[in-house]
Amino acid sequence: MSTATQATATLAFSLLDLTSLTDNETIADIEQLAENASLTTANGERLQVAALCVYPRFIPYARKALDQRGLERVRIATVSNFPHGGSDIDIAVAETKACVAYGADEVDVVFPYHAFLAGDKQTASLLIKACKATCGTHALLKVILETGELATPQAIAEASELALAAGADFIKTSTGKATVNATTEAAHLMLQAIAGYGQRPAGFKPAGGIKNLTDATVYIEKVRALLGEEAVSPARFRIGASSVRTDLAQVLGETRTSTQPQGGY
Secondary structure (H helix, E strand, O other): OOHHHHHHHHHHHHOEEEEOOOOOOOHHHHHHHHHOOEEEOOOOOEEEOOEEEOOHHHHHHHHHHHHHOOOOOOEEEEEEOOOOOOOOHHHHHHHHHHHHHHOOOEEEEEOOHHHHHOOOHHHHHHHHHHHHHHHOOOOEEEEEOOHHHHOOHHHHHHHHHHHHHOOOOEEEOOOOOOOOOOOHHHHHHHHHHHHHOOOOOOEEEOEOOOOOHHHHHHHHHHHHHHHOHHHOOOOOEOEEOOOHHHHHHHHHOOOOOOOOOOOOO
C-alpha cells in the first residue's frame, strides 16, 4: 500500500461521521459504535473519527462511551425533522430543542423538501432559521437537503443557496434513507453554492452510498478543488458513512478486529 494511499485513508477516517440510525439500536450497539470511533494503525498511531451520529435518545450513552475510551474530542451529532423533512416549523424546532438539551454538538435537520418542491420556499427558509436560532451557540446546524428527492440541478442549487442564506453551518446531501443518496453531481452543485456564498465559511457533508476509500477520495478531491485545501478538515467537511470504515481499517492495518457498525449509510 502506497504512502499516499495510507495518508488519504488517514484523512478520510478523521472526516467520518460514524452513523447508526436504524431505529432498532440498543445501548450495546451504541457502545460498539463508540468502540469503532477510533482505530489503531499498524504503526501504533491512534486515529479518531469526527463525530458519532445517533438518535437523540442515545446521546448521553454515546457521550459516556466515548469519554470512557478517551475520545472526548469526538463530537456527537444527531437528527431532527428526520427522515421525512416535514414542513411543521414548531415540530422541527421542538425536536431540535430536545437534541440540544440532550447535549448534541451538531444537529442534522432535514430540509422541508416537499414544501420547497411545491413552491413554498418561505417555509423552508423559516424552518432553517428557527432551528438555527434554537441551536444558538450550543450546536452546529447541518441541513440535509435530500438531493435525491430534489432531483434537478436547479432545485439542488436553489435549495443549497436557500439553506446557506438561512443559517446552515453545513449542507448535507442525504438522509441515507432515500432511493438516491449522495452523488458527485449533487456534490458539485452544493460545493459551488458554498464557494459562492461570501458571508461566512460553510461546510459540506455527502452521505449515503459511500462504501470505500475510492468513493471517499472522489469527494475529498471535489472539496479540495472547489473549496481549497483549508476546507479538507472536519471543521468544513464530513463524510457520512459507516460502511467505509471497514475498507479504511484494512488499508490502515488496524491492529484489532472491529465489529462493523450496523445501520450506517
